[in-house]
Amino acid sequence: MSHKLIALAWATITLCASVARADTPSPMFSLSGFGTLGVVNANADKADFVGNFFQPNGAGQTRRWSADVDSKLGVQLDARFSDKLSAVMQVVSQHRYDNTYVPQIEWGNVKYQFTPEFGVRLGRTVAGPFMQSESRLVGYSNPWVRPPMEIYGMLPITNKDGIDAAYRFQLGEATNAVQVSYGESSPKLPGGGGIKAKNFFEINNSIEYGATSIHVGYTAFRFDFRTPGLDTLFSGFTQLGDALALIPGQEAAAAQARALVDQYQLRNTPYSVVSVGVNYDPGAGFLMAEWGHEQSSAVISSTTAWYVSGGYRIGNFTPYLTLAQVRADKPGTSGLTTAGLPAPLIPDATALNGGLDSVINAFMFSQKSVSTGVRWDFMRNSALKLQYDRLHTGAGSGGRLSNLQPGFQPGEKINVFNAAVEFVF
């Protein structure tokens, strides 16, 4: 469906462009872009600090300094065919799952604005229930080097293909915008594998009044999550279950092995995130906070996260401080009961149990961090940010670190230095 939708959106753009050319001399096209040139240093020896869940490596054990974590370039073409009909195509090049920078279509949609207040978009649009979901890649528009990973890592998917309706209205002097969308998304994962998110439903509401805005968002979908490692683990349990089923007296163990597959395998697994955010920005400074809860199941822990961030503007300099935390509710498991199994199968069962435990630990994202930095708007349309993060992964967890190697110590404290030049054009 996703390719069909993009194709449909593209066909509509070109069709509209030719129609618009026919009746008006110049349909309005505008080209704009954004980018980040950033370097990160992280003193992790057995893990990598990454910019998002899909990056195969980053700063840390792969290399101390990495330009891959934040560097990106986005180019956007806006087309306005009439007062009501417009289209957007945004292509972004960033460090992606296959260790390349091959550009991907971030947005590609056609919008029909029925009234100044109500519009519908068809094609690839934003995914995410957070306050900065729509602009999380546009570093220049945010105060920090990157939105706090504790919250934004709850939903690493940034776009989906489908339909999106937005209604904006005045509430006295306040502006309220509500956005409802439905679609699907299938990003690929490092190391061969991917996510398929279906029935991807979202509702976001934001109220703005003067310097204050309040955002409430909700995302829900069902998804398949496949990697070669997970496939091996669950086919191992399935095969063990099949073998046990053939052995008289092992029916209960066989059923338990199969039940473990059903319980922990990431197939059609429900996932939802609810979030609330407040931003107060009277000009001289800003105070921002978000809270979120991610409800998951199978091997993935449910998490609750928050951050509080504040900054004060002194001329072209904006120093800021952010505190953030994500806490996980680890799903309990005892794996397959090995007592009573036929002796030759016990080593297999023990190995599979160990595998399941480590997968559950890998999907338990728990960490807290303190970040402090300064944004310097050194010239028109460009800003330099220097940021230091002190990151503390939770007990038994690698936090938002990636590429964990044997010997990684959960609960480790890591120092991260970031420098980024961000621009728009």
Add this chain to the structure above:
Amino acid sequence: MTDIMRFANPLKLGVIGLALCLWLDPAAAEVVAVVSSKSTVTMLSKNQVADLFLGKLHSFPNGEPAIPVDQDEASSVRDEFYSRFTGKSAAQIKAYWSKIIFTGRGQPPKSVSSSAEVKRLLVENPNTIGYLEADRVDGSVKVLVLQ
């Protein structure tokens, strides 16, 4: 004594020169929000003016569509306008619009290169709202009274 005089004179000149500069500097002139003299709109709140230019509001309180027109990005009158009406610096306004543009939610107001251009557009279309230095106000425009 003569030595002191020699010092005092350039100092005095400097002070007068600085005062002159401040007086002549267009940035020092007050910036006012204006509509066409033919417009029926007379009063808006500071927030409403800001919302019209930030794309949060698309019509005047009387229901008429509003077309905001900006001045050039490099102009001091623009910086002055946003600082007075939104409390935000040029960089903050740019950051704000990059949020809107790169989410595909809209485009900033059209901008023109001078206050004369603003007045020309106001005459052309009475639904236009603009801003200019108070000393550029003439019969073709109406200064909005801020509630």
